[in-house]
Amino acid sequence: YGLNLAPDYRPWDKPVGGSDNASFALLDIPVIWYHTDGHPDYHMPGDHVEKINWNKIVDITKASFLNMWNLANEKDY
Structure with missing residues (x-):
């Protein structure tokens, strides 16, 4: 995707x-x-x-959209 x-x-078990x-x-929600x-x-x-860093914000926005799109379209988790 050119990001x-x-x-x-x-990995961080409990980021606070x-x-x-x-x-x-803290509620065990990933x-x-x-x-x-x-x-x-x-x-x-x-x-x-x-x-x-506007360029990085654009790329992060694209990456987060792709992450959510993939999660929303998974048949099994």
Whole structure:
């Protein structure tokens, strides 16, 4: 699909922290966590829109769509 991503698969039994996925993981609901990587100002006052990696967001959006499409069309899980 021409995605410019480098998946970093790290199994994590109970991911916790400030991300929304933690509440699902704590209830044993599987999660896929997409992230565009951080930078020195990530979640800091200097974290402005010009620091967003838009190309990576587009590729992550495509990958997440493909993941959901495949899951929705599976006959068996």
